[in-house]
Amino acid sequence: MTAPIRCREDETFVLNLGPQHPATHGVLRVKLTMDGEYVVKAEPVLGYIHRMHEKMAEDRTFAQFMPNTARMDYLHALAYNHGYVLTVERAAGIEVPERAEYIRVITVELNRLTSHLLWWAAFLLDLGGFSPLLYAFDDREQILDLLERVTGSRLTYCYFRFGGVYNDIDDDFITGTRNFIKRLRSRLPRLYHDLVTKNIILIKRLKDIGFVSKEQCRKYGATGPLLRGSGVQFDIRKNEPYSVYPEFDFDIPVYDEGDCMARYMVRMDEIEQSMRIIEQALDKLPDGPVRAKVPKILKPAAGDYYAAVEAARGSFGCRLVCNGDKSPYRLKLRSPTFSNLSLFGEVAEGMLLADALAFMGSLDLVIPEIDR
Amino acid sequence: MSEYWNDIFGGTKSLLVGLGITAREFFKPVVTEQYPWEVPVMTPRFRGHIELVKNAETGKPNCVVCGMCMRSCPSGCITLAGKKPEGEKKKVLTQYELDFTKCSLCGSCIESCNFNAIQFSKDYNLASTRKEDYLFDLLKRLEEQS
Numbered sequence A: 001m002t003a004p005i006r007c008r009e010d011e012t013f014v015l016n017l018g019p020q021h022p023a024t025h026g027v028l029r030v031k032l033t034m035d036g037e038y039v040v041k042a043e044p045v046l047g048y049i050h051r052m053h054e055k056m057a058e059d060r061t062f063a064q065f066m067p068n069t070a071r072m073d074y075l076h077a078l079a080y081n082h083g084y085v086l087t088v089e090r091a092a093g094i095e096v097p098e099r100a101e102y103i104r105v106i107t108v109e110l111n112r113l114t115s116h117l118l119w120w121a122a123f124l125l126d127l128g129g130f131s132p133l134l135y136a137f138d139d140r141e142q143i144l145d146l147l148e149r150v151t152g153s154r155l156t157y158c159y160f161r162f163g164g165v166y167n168d169i170d171d172d173f174i175t176g177t178r179n180f181i182k183r184l185r186s187r188l189p190r191l192y193h194d195l196v197t198k199n200i201i202l203i204k205r206l207k208d209i210g211f212v213s214k215e216q217c218r219k220y221g222a223t224g225p226l227l228r229g230s231g232v233q234f235d236i237r238k239n240e241p242y243s244v245y246p247e248f249d250f251d252i253p254v255y256d257e258g259d260c261m262a263r264y265m266v267r268m269d270e271i272e273q274s275m276r277i278i279e280q281a282l283d284k285l286p287d288g289p290v291r292a293k294v295p296k297i298l299k300p301a302a303g304d305y306y307a308a309v310e311a312a313r314g315s316f317g318c319r320l321v322c323n324g325d326k327s328p329y330r331l332k333l334r335s336p337t338f339s340n341l342s343l344f345g346e347v348a349e350g351m352l353l354a355d356a357l358a359f360m361g362s363l364d365l366v367i368p369e370i371d372r
Numbered sequence B: 001m002s003e004y005w006n007d008i009f010g011g012t013k014s015l016l017v018g019l020g021i022t023a024r025e026f027f028k029p030v031v032t033e034q035y036p037w038e039v040p041v042m043t044p045r046f047r048g049h050i051e052l053v054k055n056a057e058t059g060k061p062n063c064v065v066c067g068m069c070m071r072s073c074p075s076g077c078i079t080l081a082g083k084k085p086e087g088e089k090k091k092v093l094t095q096y097e098l099d100f101t102k103c104s105l106c107g108s109c110i111e112s113c114n115f116n117a118i119q120f121s122k123d124y125n126l127a128s129t130r131k132e133d134y135l136f137d138l139l140k141r142l143e144e145q146s
Helices: A051-056 A063-070 A077-092 A098-127 A129-152 A171-197 A200-205 A214-220 A258-285 A334-343 A342-347 A353-362 B001-026 B068-072 B106-112 B138-145
Strands: A013-017 A029-035 A037-044 A305-309 A316-320 A330-334 B050-052 B076-082 B092-100 B118-120 B133-137
Touching: A029 A353, A037 A342, A037 A353, A051 A063, A063 A077, A077 A098, A077 A305, A077 A316, A077 B076, A098 A129, A098 A171, A098 A200, A098 A258, A098 A353, A129 B001, A129 B133, A171 A258, A171 B001, A200 A258, A200 A353, A200 B001, A214 A334, A258 A353, A305 B106, A316 A334, A334 A342, A334 A353, A342 A353, B050 B092, B050 B138, B068 B076, B068 B106, B092 B138, B106 B118, B133 B138
Parallel strands: none
Antiparallel strands: A013 A029, A029 A037, A305 A316, A316 A330, B050 B118, B076 B092, B092 B133
């Protein structure tokens, strides 16, 4: 890509992308300095949906903060539930029954599927294709129905509890999940890959667009499919295993190209890997209780605790500082998309506006998670 | 040069395949639920706003006015009050208000209740432009239901 980046200052103009723009999927504003169709400078502006989640944690009990975690990344809410619950369990020294761990993995992976399906749909919508959205939402709806049966909600789940999960899963859920995986397996090659992945227009829009190098990822602390699309094999589920993930056989898809197509392929492969994990977890699902006995008001010992999980967009970390009180002294939440977005400015320089939007779509931004 | 021809012929083929798939899907049955003509049935664990549970024997609310739900609520949306009538041992509920504008349906109140006094309702057809419509008087609601 050659682009005239250097130009006279009086020949550029400022274009505000957002805060209300369909391609930014939320209230993200990007201040673009443009030279015709080319981006000279891109500055993401945040703060439109800041809700002080970290501060809110400081004046509630540990359990009362649970619903907040789902409101950050509403597309992969259960991973955020999981990250927070893991941290508090580590702090309070709570043992989780094995069945509960399996249920957590199954529901988190189902939720990851919904997140990737929605990303796929929205990304293609950004690129100008409408009908794939309907196919993806058809599949996503099946998962939402399954999760609604066990968790009671469809999007902002509050399902995990310290020491287990809220409700046990039943046989209908298990057969429903198996049927769904069979259905998605049959639909993936045709409706997803034949229709979209092999489509010449998509390939032309994504190949060699938005190159992100390993060094850039390291510099900005990028994680998730963005990092794996740049050739770094890093996934918290494998590198710092938590829950019962070590018991499953799954791969971490890695692509070396570092362009939008690589990130697209990483996510498409992750859908398949998630299905593998769910199938194995359903096969191995042990019997037993789903919730350990935990006091209603937790008072972990003073100290500093950290736990991280792999969410759909990258690693989500939770750092908890306790002073022996019934609410956290400080809760620092590390969300993946904040780091992923920070490299947008550097990479988008010199891109065509349409390509910059394709690149932004491939980052899979969820704004409430960037702005907590 | 071969890439050029590949793009043209391979690309055209990929577009035709895509058109074929959409054409086939076009004749598949409709999967969208035609709300409001078709009304979805809520699952047993569906979380609507909370409501009081009536005691089957006495016909009075199960609530003993312990205030656990009020204290466990992260957003402070529950207000309740009770009084002890003369000659009785237990407190009687006189007021139970839910500010649904603040509720995030986390279920903390229901989990904290030891007396099976509250449950999730199955109401989901809630739409209004007035804030007051979401200040539910659950005691009144229970009386109207019976």
